[in-house]
Amino acid sequence: xxxxxxxxxxxxxxxxxxxxxxxxxxxxxxxxxxxxxxxxxxxxxxxxxxxxxxxxxxxxxxxxxxxxxxxxxxxxxxxxxxxxxxxxxxxxxxxxxxxxxxxxxxxxxxxxxxxxxxxxxxxxxxxxxxxxxxxxxxxxxxxxxxxxxxxxxxxxxxxxxxxxxxxxxxxxxxxxxxxxxxxxxxxxxxxxxxxxxxxxxxxxxxxxxxxxxxxxxxxxxxxxxxxxxxxxxxxxxxxxxxxxxxxxxxxxxxxxxxxxxxxxxxxxxxxxxxxxxxxxxxxxxx
Amino acid sequence: xxxxxxxxxxxxxxxxxxxxxxxxxxxxxxxxxxxxxxxxxxxxxxxxxxxxxxxxxxxxxxxxxxxxxxxxxxxxxxxxxxxxxxxxxxxxxxxxxxxxxxxxxxxxxxxxxxxxxxxxxxxxxxxxxxxxxxxxxxxxxxxxxxxxxxxxxxxxxxxxxxxxxxxxxxxxxxxxxxxxxxxxxxxxxxxxxxxxxxxxxxxxxxxxxxxxxxxxxxxxxxxxxxxxxxxxxxxxxxxxxxxxxxxxxxxxxxxxxxxxxxxxxxxxxxxxxxxxxxxxxxxxxx
Numbered sequence: 001x002x003x004x005x006x007x008x009x010x011x012x013x014x015x016x017x018x019x020x021x022x023x024x025x026x027x028x029x030x031x032x033x034x035x036x037x038x039x040x041x042x043x044x045x046x047x048x049x050x051x052x053x054x055x056x057x058x059x060x061x062x063x064x065x066x067x068x069x070x071x072x073x074x075x076x077x078x079x080x081x082x083x084x085x086x087x088x089x090x091x092x093x094x095x096x097x098x099x100x101x102x103x104x105x106x107x108x109x110x111x112x113x114x115x116x117x118x119x120x121x122x123x124x125x126x127x128x129x130x131x132x133x134x135x136x137x138x139x140x141x142x143x144x145x146x147x148x149x150x151x152x153x154x155x156x157x158x159x160x161x162x163x164x165x166x167x168x169x170x171x172x173x174x175x176x177x178x179x180x181x182x183x184x185x186x187x188x189x190x191x192x193x194x195x196x197x198x199x200x201x202x203x204x205x206x207x208x209x210x211x212x213x214x215x216x217x218x219x220x221x222x223x224x225x226x227x228x229x230x231x232x233x234x235x236x237x238x239x240x241x242x243x244x245x246x247x248x249x250x251x252x253x254x255x256x257x258x259x260x261x262x263x264x265x266x267x268x269x270x271x272x273x274x275x276x277x278x279x280x281x282x283x284x285x286x
Numbered sequence: 287x288x289x290x291x292x293x294x295x296x297x298x299x300x301x302x303x304x305x306x307x308x309x310x311x312x313x314x315x316x317x318x319x320x321x322x323x324x325x326x327x328x329x330x331x332x333x334x335x336x337x338x339x340x341x342x343x344x345x346x347x348x349x350x351x352x353x354x355x356x357x358x359x360x361x362x363x364x365x366x367x368x369x370x371x372x373x374x375x376x377x378x379x380x381x382x383x384x385x386x387x388x389x390x391x392x393x394x395x396x397x398x399x400x401x402x403x404x405x406x407x408x409x410x411x412x413x414x415x416x417x418x419x420x421x422x423x424x425x426x427x428x429x430x431x432x433x434x435x436x437x438x439x440x441x442x443x444x445x446x447x448x449x450x451x452x453x454x455x456x457x458x459x460x461x462x463x464x465x466x467x468x469x470x471x472x473x474x475x476x477x478x479x480x481x482x483x484x485x486x487x488x489x490x491x492x493x494x495x496x497x498x499x500x501x502x503x504x505x506x507x508x509x510x511x512x513x514x515x516x517x518x519x520x521x522x523x524x525x526x527x528x529x530x531x532x533x534x535x536x537x538x539x540x541x542x543x544x545x546x547x548x549x550x551x552x553x554x555x556x557x558x559x560x561x562x563x564x565x566x567x568x569x570x571x572x
Contacts, residue, residue, distance in 0.1 A: 011513065011544075012552035068354050068555065227297065258297075265351065266298035 004137055007032075013074035014039040017064055026129045028119040029089025033130065034060040036070045036080035041140045047079040048145030048170075048283040049134070050276070051126065053154030054085050055176075056186070057104050063151070066265035072276040076285045079141050083130055085153070087119045100186050101193055107181070108157030109205050111194035120194060127161055127168070147279040151175040151268055152230070153186070155222070159207035159241070163214055171219035171282035173275040175268045176228055179241035180208035186235050208237070208244045218245065218252035221278040223271045225261030254278075290423055293318075299360035300325040303350055312415045314405040315375025319416065320346040322356045322366035327426045333365040334431030334456075334569035335420070336562070337412065339440030340371050341462075342472070343390050349437070352551035358562040362571045365427050369416055371439070373405045386472050387479055393467070394443030395491050397480035406480060413447055413454070433565040437461040437554055438516070439472070441508070445493035445527070449500055457505035457568035459561040461554045462514055465527035466494040472521050494523070494530045504531065504538035507564040509557045511547030540564075 008019040015038040024031045041047040050073065054063050060082040063069065073080055086106035092115040095102035111120035135143040148169045150158035155177020162172035181187020182202045191202045203209040211218070224231055224238050231238075238255055245253045261267040280286040294305040301324040310317045327333040336359065340349050346368040349355070359366055372392035378401040381388035397406035421429040434455045436444035441463025448458035467473020468488045477488045489495040497504070510517055510524050517524075524541055531539045547553040566572045 010548060010550065010552050011511070011546040011556070013556050017552065065352050065551065068357065071354065071357070071555070225297070260297040262296060264296065266296050266303065269354070269357070270297075270299050 003133065013071050015070065015074050017070070019060070019064075022133060024087075024125060024129060026121045026125045027087035027089075029087055031088065031125070031130070032060055032084050034064045034082040035134065035138070036073065036082075037138070037140065038074045038077045038079060041077055041079070043139040046140050046142035047077050048147070048285065049079045049081055049131075049141050050279050051081045051083065051131070051146065051148045053083065053108060053126065053148070053150035053157040055150070055152030055154050056085070057099050058085050059104070060084055062265065063268070066269065067272060068269040069272045069276055072273045076276065076280045078276065078280055078283065078285060081130070081134060083126055086122065090119055092116065101189055105153065105190065107153055107187075107190045107194065107205075108161065109194055112201070113194055113196050116194050122157075123161065126157065127165060145170060145283045147171040147283055149173040149275055149279065150177065152236075152263065153178055155179070156181055156187075156207060159220070160205055160210060162220075163207060163210040166215070171279050173221040173278050175223050175271065175275070176225065176231065176236055176263050177207070177222060177238065177241075178236055179222075180206060180237040182206045182209070183240065184235045184237055208241045211241060211245050211250065212248050214248065214250055218250050219278075219282050220253050221275060222253070222255045223258055223267075223274070224255070225258045225263065225267050227260050228263040228267070230263050289419065299357050301356065301360050303356070305346070305350075308419060310373075310411060310415060312407045312411045313373035313375075315373055317374065317411070317416070318346055318370050320350045320368040321420065321424070322359065322368075323424070323426065324360045324363045324365060327363055327365070329425040332426050332428035333363050334433070334571065335365045335367055335417075335427050336565050336569075337367045337369070337417070337432065337434045339369065339394060339412065339434070339436035339443040341436070341438030341440050342371070343385050344371050345390070346370055348551065349554070352555065353558060354555035355558045355562055358559045362562065362566045364562065364566055364569065364571060367416070367420060369412055372408065376405055378402065387475055391439065391476065393439055393473075393476045393480065393491075394447065395480055398487070399480055399482050402480050408443075409447065412443065413451060431456060431569045433457045433569055435459040435561055435565065436463065438522075438549065439464055441465070442467055442473075442493060445506070446491055446496060448506075449493060449496035452501070457507075457565050459507040459564050461509050461557065461561070462511065462517065462522055462549050463493070463508060463524065463527075464522055465508075466492060466523040468492045468495070469526065470521045470523055494527045497527060497531050497536065498534050500534065500536055504536050505568050506539050507561060508539070508541045509544055509553075509560070510541070511544045511549065511553050513546050514549040514553070516549050
């Protein structure tokens with residue numbers, strides 16, 4: 001496995017977490033990711049893959065340690081891929097100054113503004129380079145059965161990448177997703193920095209805008225906690241996404257408000273089983 | 287609740303984690319602990335309590351975030367108490383210099399050597415002060431049904447406090463326990479520092495010595511990973527505990543070696559369901 005370095009291999013729930021690093025030609029530097037391989041899979045019986053995109057400030061370690069998605073994925077023989085949240089190897093001016101812009105805050109788009117356009121190409125990285133690498137190196141995974149999920153900024157990533165690529169992912173789910181970034185402070189800051197001031201460009205990367213053009217059923221499960229301070233501060237705006245979906249006459253969206261839950265991994269882990277089962281159903285495991 | 291400060295209340299798995307602080311008269315300073323209260327318990331239908339003792343370097347936050355025990359305790363209506371691993375408010379010479387002695391390394395004994403004897407009274411704290419406080423303030427918990435568990439140094443704590451106090455705890459379990467501290471480097475360092483050089487004194491706090499005097503069935507479940515470096519380095523010595531138990535003709539011990547598992551929370555969370563069910567059975571929940 002020439003192009004991937006294995007930093008750790010950890011047994012858990014019968015399978016293994018592999019903590020890995022590779023040199024990305026898309027982001028121009030080393031990228032960490034975690035792969036969970038359940039027991040009992042093989043090249044002749046390959047597992048489908050769920051890509052999970054983390055939120056602001058996270059590395060792949062947070063969900064690996066606190067998400068407990070693998071507890072539910074393991075018995076279903078569903079593999080999990082936890083990418084990083086941004087390129088890491090550069091030092092653009094201001095890159096590491098804010099927790100909601102630059103490092104660990106890529107928003108999973110391909111930046112068009114300098115200096116970010118040089119390497120903040122996370123949309124290409126997540127949709128092409130990383131899965132191609134993983135499927136080429138791990139033949140026990142099935143490139144034909146892939147779904148996508150995420151949390152907060154990663155929920156935005158999951159929704160937009162799903163909507164931009166019909167058929168690429170069998171299903172989508174999100175915890176506390178940033179659902180209408182053009183209309184919230186986090187998204188305005190990120191899109192201005194990465195994409196520039198033209199708000200027409202922003203629409204191409206906003207789930208609430210993208211969903212208006214969706215054709216067919218929407219295999220989407222969203223959970224939002226009612227005690228989530230970012231929800232209360234109108235950073236998430238799932239109601240805008242739901243309204244746009246409804247106005248477009250699109251069926252299938254499950255948006256659930258969970259009473260008393262916050263924005264944390266305690267929320268993710270609580271409803272992780274539902275999300276894993278949602279994807280498992282669409283990936284042919286249930 | 288005059289004597290307890292609530293730092294956080296977090297919804298998870300239908301119940302709540304309370305992150306709490308109180309002033310301990312036993313340890314002479316502020317002590318943090320976490321309490322998990324499952325949904326559906328009340329003063330008229332109180333929940334039994336599992337006390338879980340963490341290992342070296344930990345605070346109550348580690349198991350709260352990474353242990354995943356509450357996922358299994360919640361549906362059974364079993365409450366969880368996560369104490370801290372040492373007093374925190376003092377600055378004895380050398381107290382914070384080692385990761386295996388002093389702060390976060392109390393070994394859950396009452397020290398007899400100065401300066402530790404002043405406040406390193408974790409045995410009294412765990413067996414008396416903390417549960418008395420918790421049961422006085424949380425009437426939805428049942429002081430008649432308590433069990434104890436732990437990890438590594440906390441596994442030593444769980445085993446020894448169980449064996450020293452017949453009938454106080456309904457069952458005991460441990461992940462990767464320090465099982466014969468008189469015969470391992472961690473234990474030798476801690477016991478010398480806290481108890482002095484007299485090895486006869488050490489026997490009063492060593493599970494492998496204490497179990498020789500146990501009367502009756504031993505409601506004990508122990509799990510040890512075969513890829514655990516501390517096991518390989520002979521810090522844990524569960525085989526000595528098992529041998530002493532067998533030599534004494536004591537029945538009931540379940541000691542399991544888990545192939546390929548390490549010393550981490552990935553190991554704890556994998557087998558947490560078994561441990562929760564072990565205690566639930568002895569606490570009348572299953």
